[in-house]
Amino acid sequence: MTTDAIAVLNAGSSSLKFSVFTARIFRHLFHGQIEGIGTAPRLKVANVRGEVLLDQRWSGDEGFDHEAALAHLLKIMPQFLHRIEVVAVGHRIVHGGMAFQAPVVLTPAVVEQLAELVPLAPLHQPHNLAPVRALMKLAPGVPQVGCFDTAFHTHAPEVSQRFALPREFHHAGVQRYGFHGLSYEYIASRLPQVDRHAAKGRTVVLHLGNGASMCALQQGRSVASTMGFTALDGLPMGTRCGNIDPGVLLWLMDERGLDARQIETLLYKESGLLGVSGLSSDMRTLLASDHAAAREAIDLYVYRIQRELGSLAAALGGLDSLVFTAGIGEHASAIRARICHDAAWLGVTLDEAANTHGPAESGQPHRISRPDSRVSVWVIPTNEELMIARHTRLRVPDFRQQGSEHLIQPVAATSA
Helix, strand or coil: CCEEEEEEEEECCCEEEEEEEECCCCCEEEEEEEECCCCCCEEEEEECCCCEEEEEECCCCCCCCHHHHHHHHHHHHHHHCCCEEEEEEEEEECCCCCCCCCCEECCHHHHHHHHCCHHHCCCCHHHHHHHHHHHHHHCCCCCEEEEECCHHHCCCCHHHHCCCCCHHHHHCCCCCCCCCHHHHHHHHHHHHHHCHHHHHCEEEEEEECCCEEEEEEECCEEEEECCCCCCCCCCCCCCCCCCCCHHHHHHHHHHHCCCHHHHHHHHHHCCHHHHHHCCCCCHHHHHHCCCHHHHHHHHHHHHHHHHHHHHHHHHHCCCCEEEEEHHHHHHCHHHHHHHHHHCHHHCECECHHHHHHCCCCCCCCEECECCCCCEEEEECCCCHHHHHHHHHHHHCCCCHHHCHHHCECCHHHHCC
16 A cells, blocks of 8 residues: 655755655655755755755766756655655746736646746746756656745735836736745644634734745735735845835946846845845854944844835734744744834834744744733744645645556656
8 A cells, every 4th residue: 555645846046855745644754955956966855853864965067957856856766755656746936927826737838838937037937947847758647736936915905916107017917926925825824723813813924034025914815025026026135135226227227337137146146135244145144243244234134124014014004913934034033033122113022032942943833922912923934845735735636546657656767
């Protein structure tokens, strides 16, 4: 007797992250990533306890692209799949545009439509689609499902999605989409078990990682987000600038002679915490540094969060709860403390001990506000991979009725 499983893939420019869940109760089996694709690849696989099951390196890229990475992953996967068959694959895809407002089974025609959105997410979309195309070659019978970071925001009020541009541009797709939707959807799904008042009320979720954004939830639904047309907007991030006056871009073109690709590199890769500090895009490095520029980068980061928090609270007409999530949000207690202290005017009273010594590594939600705080504050670890697994299960419900040609069975034979 075998157990059906779902693989979740999240591809970046030089990495391929993966997780495997059982298809019925979504028990997490193992996870890992291949990093350094195109340079010096390294594969690490770990179980749910964090114990390393495999650590493999290659010297040089040796033509190791996303397709080669996926082929190798399929080749080694059977050693971790005892009596387990991967029957479907879910993918994180950053941009769904106007056409894709919910997860969808991926076909060649759908992939081509999604490829047309590359200009809206140039650093993400091509790499998100690379393993989809590769798997269509390596295991063409395996159903694949695309899950979009924009989908959660598609039902936000139309006024929150518009730019003040001529109507023709809005109808052509120039609008605020919002991102990190899979993370916000997961948090919204957890709130009823964590804080019923927050789940039914007005909550701002702070997804603070290398990419960072904030989302206003009303009864668990997105009503406003800091990111807009692209994933550049809103907060300063690791290497992305966040909100910027469009006139700056005109100045860069007129006065510095930068073309579109040079501006793209500047805004996506050379700005944010890295650009301001001149040291690092990693918040841990900046918090540990005594350089004045590191403090300036942190100050700007926290200041912009406070500005956006006020804006989102206004969009909600008040505030009942804050939720911190993602890498910085879950682990940087110093950043949480600064944000909460500055949000006292909104009714936030921080529990210093809970914030500093809370179970950050337990993977469980924990409250960091005092019992008498008018606004409850929580740290809730996000789980985008689980959301993708759930969506994949819903879109491909009858695995066994699909026929054995739809299974990776055995996986090694598929990619030999």
